[in-house]
Amino acid sequence: MRATSHQFPENVHEALANPTLRQALSKMRGGFPVNRAQAISRLPEFDALRDTARDIKNHTLEHLDFYLERFEERVVANGGQVHWCETPQDARQTILEICQRLNARSVTKGKSMIAEEIALNDYLEEHDIRPVETDLGEYIIQLRKEPPSHIIAPAIHVTKDQVIEAFREAHTELPADRPLDEPRDLTDEARTMLRQEYFDADVGITGANFLVAETGTSTIVTNEGNGDLTQTLAKAHVVIASLEKIVPTMEDMATILRLLARSATGQEFSVYTTLSSGPKRKEDLDGPEEYHVVLLDNGRSDLLGTEFREILRCIRCSACMNHCPVYGAVGGHAYGWVYPGPMGAILTPTLIGIDQAGHLPNASTFCGKCEEVCPMRIPLPQLMRAYRTREHERGISPKATRWGLRLWRFLATRPRLYGAVTGLVARAIANLGWGQGVVTSLPLAGGWTSVRDLPVTQGRTFRSLYKQTKSYPASSTK
Amino acid sequence: MSAREAILGRVRASLGRGRLDVDKSAELDARLNAPIANLVPARGQVSGAAAVEDFIQMTLGAAATLEEVATDLEIPAAIARYLASENLPARLVQTQEIADRLDWDAVPQVETRSGPAVSEDEVGLAMALAGVAETGTLILRSGVQAPTTVNFLPDTHIVVLRRDDVVGGYEEAWARLRETCLDADGRLPRTVNMITGPSRTGDIEQTLQLGAHGPRRLHVVLVG
Structure with missing residues (x-):
């Protein structure tokens, strides 16, 4: 996808002016955070587990080369293959070649943020391979031709009415007058529409929440079961994952699993945690014939050497x-x-x-x-x-920020002047309220006050109050 | 230089070192070859009857249903009753592992077939390797005796779990996997499925719906 991060301020204005989006987002606050808090209250060791998990991941990153090599050895021993990819283009090309070798017409996909990162769907379509998103949220946004807006709830910005509209438009082979008003109807319809796709797809692509060095295993965590059908029914299972998904042992994975679902949706555990170790064995009755791990770097090996290394511990829980x-x-x-x-x-x-x-x-x-x-x-x-x-x-x-900071530094390094100016400002804002307790418009800050009120100051600065009482204004033990 | 060498080279450069020396590698290999449990929460350390009790509560909390029976002999009749009570067809696909274990002669009205599931199968029956008390999670593994499709394609998934196979935490389940499920080359089964309740989604306005792509119903038969 083409990045529009450079126009973030414009994007924000658009988002704030979108009532449908506000309606959709308002549902989030009563959901994930509340459920998370409840789940954590039932696990007294939660904070201690966080420390352990941090230490596990720090240890892993400190020896990342070693664990990546061991992981690869064991994937190969399991009958699979690891493809090292430096860039998104390398990863796209690798996946395309697998698909073309198998004459794939369509591929099913479980949810993967790395697939979004390398813009895989567009690339496959350009080469006449039809990607089918199977996670319900991803399916909805694929029909709507838009990117995900959340890493675990990709369609969180979409209202039910918009889903109904998208389904009516896409599923023209179904009767136009079918009832489709309830989330239940919509879930069932998606289930029906996608069932045959799993059987038809030659390649099933999933992401990975973990790559386990000990066993050469990739693990996905889902609630729907789409990732399982995707990998079990296709001829080849392609796992796309970035370097930092690696953990040393199953025990290390267990520790982080105890944090993941609770932090994400507030579930005690996700419905399906699926460990995949290679292609189907000789005697197996089902499962993919081939197993590939496409291992993406895309700047992470360099990132490891910077102060931003800690972001590589992220497990994409969305908390x-x-x-x-x-x-x-x-x-x-x-x-x-x-x-x-x-x-x-x-x-x-x-x-x-x-x-x-x-x-x-x-x-x-x-x-x-x-x-x-x-x-x-x-x-x-x-x-x-x-x-x-x-x-x-x-x-x-931005220039305004730089000038503002410069002005602030000038004042902040001159305590007497700082006191005088802030004292004046505090008094001025107190008077601006006209006894209402709030300021509804402020010169030079119209952008701020146009959408909210500024509570007035009490007329004195903290420093002047402190000087008078020689203690913190509120009762203090110091 | 291959992409592999380039990536590993950059990783090492970022870590400010070359390849690990022999001693350090041996130390890390020891960590991999004899994994040690990290902090296990108290609720993952229960055993015996307490573990079974916790497992039942947690799995019911995850929207599964559960029935307890005393012996394998009672299982077919219990399943026949369950199917009738849920208005489900008296027809199921079972894994070979289950077929070897259960005698269906007592309930001739239930039609059974063994092997992988196909899209027409409405009920699948499989055996769990373990049940984890901590979160009410079933552990199933693939193999010639246990095709994975049985766990995911049918609308209704019934899982037989022995009371003796209920463990406290995930680490105990890993121990069982390592003891009983590795092949001659020390490899895990192709897939290990940890299942906690029936399939669900909250992708439409965060409204919980059971039965997204996997089974709509998960029924546990606890035996022993």
Whole structure:
């Protein structure tokens, strides 16, 4: 997909003005975060597991070359093949060659963010191979010809009415007057339409939540069962995964599995966790004849040597975006590429360049909620701050920001002047409220006050109150 | 230079070192060859009757149904009753592992066939290797005795689980896999399926729907 991250401000304005999107997003707040909190309250060891999981992944990254080599050896011993791909083009080409060798007309696909990252569907279509998304959310957005807006709920921005519209338009072979009003009807219709596709497809492509070095296993975690039908019924199972999906042992995977579903949907465990170790064995009665792992680098090997290494611990649970006030207001498409929300604000500039995606690390209030909920303890705000610093150093942050920062630095390094100016401002804003308690419009800040009110100040700054009482205004033990 | 060498070279450059030395490699190989459990939560450390009790609660919580029977002899009749109560056809596809275990003569009204499932099969019957108490998760593995399609194609999935096979946490299930399921070359079965409740989706307005692509119903027969 073509990135539009460079026009993030325009995307945001569009998103905020879209009532359908706001309606769809409003449902998220009562769902994922609430369910997550409940699931975690039932597992007292949750925080200790986060520490363990962080340490496992840090250990793995520190010895990534070793574990990748062991993984490959064991995939080969299982009868499979690993394809090392440096770039998205290499990965697309590798998959295309597998499909062409098998004379594939159609391929079924389980949900994969890496497939989005390399824009696989477009490429296959250009070469007359029909990709069929089988995850319900992915199927909906494939029909609507749009990218996912969330990493585990790709169609979270779509309302039921829009799904009905998309199904009526696409499934013209079904009676036009069929009832299709309930989510149940829609789920059943998708199930029916996709059933035969699994049998017809020559190649089944899935992502991977884990690659296990110990056993040469790829693991997917799903709720629908589409990933299982995709890999079991096709002639070849192609797994597309990036380097950092590797974990050393099954035990290490078990630890992270205890965090994944709880952090994502708030389930105790996802419905299907499927371990795949190679193609069907000689005596097996079903399963794919071939098993391929397409291992994508796309900049990650270099990323490993930078301060952004910690993002490579990400397990794509989506907790950061589910709790992000910015994501919750604008949705995923505004971020303009594959990965939205706080993890996307780090990964996107890393993968497509800070010139393209420099806005994203700025799309944060630094409320810290993302770091608070991240199961892998990735310090997301700190990494965003590091990107902001880089942008400032390279002079690519907006002029107004640079001037503002310069002005602030001038004041902040002159305490007396700072006190005088902030005292004046505090008094001015207090008077602006005209006794209403809020300011509804502010000179030079119309963009801010046009959509919200500013609570008035109390007339004094914290510093002047502190000087007067020589203690914190509220009761303090210090 | 191959892509493989290029990628591994960049990884090593980023880590600020060359190939690991022999001692370090041996240390990491030991970690891989004799895996050690990390922190296991208390609820993954239960055993015996407590584990069975937890398993039942968790699997019911995941929207599966469950029936307890005393011996294998009771299983066919229990399944016949279940099929009738759910208005399902008295016809099923079973794995060879189940066929070897159960005697269907007592319930001639149920038509059984053994082997992989096809799209017309409405009910599939398989045997679990283990049940994990921690989350009510069934562990099934593929093999000549147990084709995977039986677990995913039919609308209704019935799984037989022995009480003795209920374990506390996932790590115990891995131990069983390593003890009983590796082939002569030490390889895992082609696939291991961890199943917790029936298939579901929340992709339309976050409304939970059971039966997305996999089975709409998951029924556990706990025996022993």
